[in-house]
Amino acid sequence: QPVLARQPRRDPRTHRRVTRARRTARNCSGPRDVATRRSIASLARRRPLGARTQLSQATAQPRAQFRRAHSSAAPCAPRAARAAHTARTAPRHRSRSSAAPLAQRTTAPPPRTTAAPPPRTAQPRAAPSSMKRFLPGGGGGQPAAPKQPRLADAAPGGGAPRTIVCWNVNGLKSRADSQRGPVQRFLAACGADAIFFSEVKLKAHCGSASHKKGDGQPRDRRKPQSGGKNDAERRKNESESAACKELLRGDGWYPPIYSLADIRYAGTALLLRRGGPVPSKIFFDLPSVAELGAAPRDGDTIAFGTRHEPDGRVILCEYDRLLLLHTYSPNNGSDGPAFARRAAWERRVRTFVGAVRAWGAKPLVYAGDLNVAPEDADLSHPAWFRAWNSNAPGKRFKGSKPPEVSRLEPEDEGQPGCTDREKTYFRELLADGGLFDAFRAKNSATDVEGPNFSWRGPPGKDGPPETGRYWNRGMRIDHALVASALTVDACELLGRGAEREGYMGSDHCPLRLVLGAAGSTPAAAAPGAAPPT
Numbered sequence: 001q002p003v004l005a006r007q008p009r010r011d012p013r014t015h016r017r018v019t020r021a022r023r024t025a026r027n028c029s030g031p032r033d034v035a036t037r038r039s040i041a042s043l044a045r046r047r048p049l050g051a052r053t054q055l056s057q058a059t060a061q062p063r064a065q066f067r068r069a070h071s072s073a074a075p076c077a078p079r080a081a082r083a084a085h086t087a088r089t090a091p092r093h094r095s096r097s098s099a100a101p102l103a104q105r106t107t108a109p110p111p112r113t114t115a116a117p118p119p120r121t122a123q124p125r126a127a128p129s130s131m132k133r134f135l136p137g138g139g140g141g142q143p144a145a146p147k148q149p150r151l152a153d154a155a156p157g158g159g160a161p162r163t164i165v166c167w168n169v170n171g172l173k174s175r176a177d178s179q180r181g182p183v184q185r186f187l188a189a190c191g192a193d194a195i196f197f198s199e200v201k202l203k204a205h206c207g208s209a210s211h212k213k214g215d216g217q218p219r220d221r222r223k224p225q226s227g228g229k230n231d232a233e234r235r236k237n238e239s240e241s242a243a244c245k246e247l248l249r250g251d252g253w254y255p256p257i258y259s260l261a262d263i264r265y266a267g268t269a270l271l272l273r274r275g276g277p278v279p280s281k282i283f284f285d286l287p288s289v290a291e292l293g294a295a296p297r298d299g300d301t302i303a304f305g306t307r308h309e310p311d312g313r314v315i316l317c318e319y320d321r322l323l324l325l326h327t328y329s330p331n332n333g334s335d336g337p338a339f340a341r342r343a344a345w346e347r348r349v350r351t352f353v354g355a356v357r358a359w360g361a362k363p364l365v366y367a368g369d370l371n372v373a374p375e376d377a378d379l380s381h382p383a384w385f386r387a388w389n390s391n392a393p394g395k396r397f398k399g400s401k402p403p404e405v406s407r408l409e410p411e412d413e414g415q416p417g418c419t420d421r422e423k424t425y426f427r428e429l430l431a432d433g434g435l436f437d438a439f440r441a442k443n444s445a446t447d448v449e450g451p452n453f454s455w456r457g458p459p460g461k462d463g464p465p466e467t468g469r470y471w472n473r474g475m476r477i478d479h480a481l482v483a484s485a486l487t488v489d490a491c492e493l494l495g496r497g498a499e500r501e502g503y504m505g506s507d508h509c510p511l512r513l514v515l516g517a518a519g520s521t522p523a524a525a526a527p528g529a530a531p532p533t
Contacts (some may be wrong), residue, residue, distance in 0.1 A: 161193035353433030487516030
């Protein structure tokens with residue numbers, strides 16, 4: 001078989017020179033045009049040694065002709081020289097037979113008559129493309145987005161909130177990434193005066209580049225972290241903060257109020273409706289009764305507390321006629337240290353609600369993720385939930401010590417949130433605070449598919465949905481507890497079914513509480529009395 005000749009490699013530099021020489025030869029005239037084009041064509045077909053020298057020789061004559069043509073033009077006629085250059089660089093399709101002689105091409109063109117330009121309407125000047133990223137709306141004359149009014153500028157008053165929503169979002173950044181549209185539509189349509197979010201999982205802002213949990217460094221717990229120790233971490237924090245800000249931005253809401261932890265763990269947030277009731281004080285811990293009831297420091301602006309719970313679990317709003325408390329209670333866990341942490345938390349909350357009841361100046365509304373299902377009716381499968389994390393073989397949770405090392409007390413057996421000890425905590429909380437369970441007072445249904453459970457398990461990851469351990473199982477662990485002195489118009493869970501309709505990507509659905517109309521507050525009920533309806 002014949003041996004195919006290897007094609008020579010084209011040198012990019014030679015290619016550029018050949019292109020330039022072709023352009024020059026095309027725009028010149030003279031007896032050497034044919035020879036020049038032939039030598040240029042030979043350079044284009046092959047790449048011999050000395051191609052740079054041959055190319056220089058092939059283009060020497062056209063260059064000299066171009067210089068002589070320009071030098072022949074009168075020095076006082078620069079416009080004629082420019083016209084000659086324009087004629088030589090005409091498009092390729094123009095034939096030489098129709099081209100004008102050199103003398104005619106170098107004559108000055110006739111003077112142009114200037115007419116008055118037509119009137120123009122004022123147009124917004126578009127910003128350069130390099131500056132658009134610094135302008136609101138991307139530049140291009142777009143109007144800047146209106147700024148959200150600050151809550152600090154609002155005057156306290158407007159009465160007490162009637163519609164209150166609380167929701168465990170299971171990570172605010174996750175909801176911003178996957179469920180922005182549904183969440184924003186819910187915020188616009190829920191009709192709430194105040195919305196509490198728990199488990200936002202945002203890191204509190206720390207000015208030091210190097211920080212970790214429990215390091216004791218000062219933090220702004222009302223502001224998400226924006227900097228970082230390197231560019232990657234800084235971009236991640238700024239992107240996270242911007243996504244959450246955009247998620248909660250709306251014409252009907254003030255900017256969010258945060259109480260955040262050292263790391264992306266727990267944390268709570270509050271949205272207040274513009275034009276709605278505004279609290280006089282906002283605390284981020286459980287204050288003493290002596291700190292309640294006094295006028296704000298500035299007389300006409302909101303007073304914000306400076307103390308925060310370590311994990312950002314508390315937001316307390318003091319209104320003219322009531323106290324509104326939101327907490328994200330810690331999970332009971334599955335071993336001794338976790339049980340002790342939960343017990344200490346419950347003692348503190350019971351002490352606070354008891355002190356507020358004894359104070360008697362303002363009734364209390366307590367809403368949030370309390371992490372307890374107080375009755376069997378609040379569990380979709382009571383026996384199944386109580387069997388987990390028990391002393392039975394193979395029922396201890398992963399990470400717990402073996403039963404022979406750490407045996408559980410009977411009151412601590414069961415899924416966290418379902419143990420007998422936690423149910424006792426809940427009953428004591430109602431009794432000490434003079435509170436009643438608003439949802440159970442208004443709803444008695446317990447069917448699995450109905451809107452009766454605030455937490456539902458996820459589907460299986462590697463197979464059908466039924467392979468998930470908690471698939472189609474639910475607990476009612478988010479609650480609205482109301483002082484017996486108040487009335488309730490409605491209390492409902494806004495999610496239902498095994499498919500978690502209305503959960504908007506979280507494992508919890510929102511809870512909505514509607515208090516009775518202003519002025520319909522009855523007299524205080526005696527301890528243990530039936531809740532008003």
